[in-house]
Amino acid sequence: MPELPDLEQIKEVLNRRLGGKGVERVEVLRPLVLRCLQEQLLSGIEGNLLQSVKRRGKFILFSFETGTLVFHPMLSGRFQLAQRGERLKYRTCLRLGFAGGQELRYFDPRFMGRIYWVQDDDFSGIPQYPALGPDALDQSLSLELFKANLRHFRGMIKNVLTNQRFLAGIGNAYADEILFTARISPLRKRSTLSLEEIKSLYQAIGSVLTEAIEILKEKVGEKIEVEERGFFRVHRGGGGPCPVCGTILTEVSPNRQITTFCRHCQR
Numbered sequence: 611m612p613e614l615p616d617l618e619q620i621k622e623v624l625n626r627r628l629g630g631k632g633v634e635r636v637e638v639l640r641p642l643v644l645r646c647l648q649e650q651l652l653s654g655i656e657g658n659l660l661q662s663v664k665r666r667g668k669f670i671l672f673s674f675e676t677g678t679l680v681f682h683p684m685l686s687g688r689f690q691l692a693q694r695g696e697r698l699k700y701r702t703c704l705r706l707g708f709a710g711g712q713e714l715r716y717f718d719p720r721f722m723g724r725i726y727w728v729q730d731d732d733f734s735g736i737p738q739y740p741a742l743g744p745d746a747l748d749q750s751l752s753l754e755l756f757k758a759n760l761r762h763f764r765g766m767i768k769n770v771l772t773n774q775r776f777l778a779g780i781g782n783a784y785a786d787e788i789l790f791t792a793r794i795s796p797l798r799k800r801s802t803l804s805l806e807e808i809k810s811l812y813q814a815i816g817s818v819l820t821e822a823i824e825i826l827k828e829k830v831g832e833k834i835e836v837e838e839r840g841f842f843r844v845h846r847g848g849g850g851p852c853p854v855c856g857t858i859l860t861e862v863s864p865n866r867q868i869t870t871f872c873r874h875c876q877r
């Protein structure tokens with residue numbers, strides 16, 4: 611599932627490669643993922659200039675003068691840069707053709723992602739979007755504000771971290787990496803965290819996500835359809851040794867999502 615670092619890297623590549631270019635043609639191959647009228651999408655994009663690509667939490671936004679094309683890739687949606695004529699990936703849903711035969715494609719093997727067309731900057735019709743908390747890498751999110759926001763959320767700290775109303779952009783995988791770096795057990799109740807632990811958590815969010823973006827830039831590069839996870843320190847590494855202390859990592863799956871952590875390092 612693409613999370614903040616994946617989408618940030620994709621955004622950077624797409625801005626560089628496609629920003630300021632005109633969309634010559636649009637083809638909807640699988641309307642199932644559309645949450646707008648196909649005609650609206652086509653008339654809004656075809657023949658128009660892609661101004662810029664932005665990211666908010668786990669949403670990717672393509673700005674046109676006529677409106678905004680919004681992708682929420684959810685669990686399995688991915689982007690791909692290809693040349694016209696290149697073989698389509700399994701379940702390619704949408705492709706935008708640019709000058710010179712360059713194509714941006716969106717494919718989604720499980721059809722779980724959603725595509726919206728927004729006009730007049732009215733994002734109120736997109737589920738989850740209006741309630742998003744600050745972006746997890748928002749520069750204006752101070753430790754004080756982070757602490758104050760945290761007080762509004764209850765329950766296990768991992769669930770709080772992945773709650774998009776608290777912070778936008780963190781999902782199941784990066785939450786494990788962040789909690790490992792902060793040395794906090796994912797099963798701890800938010801209300802039991804000390805001020806020192808909250809500070810560690812705040813710092814770990816910044817360092818883990820920023821480092822991941824740098825790694826992805828290098829490892830993924832322009833092959834944005836690839837989901838690179840090989841550099842994770844704990845997530846899905848259950849049964850293997852902790853990279854810090856060597857203790858066998860614990861894996862549990864509350865709410866059907868895999869959580870991996872070190873019982874020795876994380877308290």
Ligand SMILES: [Zn+2]
Nearest residue numbers: 852855872875
């Ligand atoms: Zn350990």
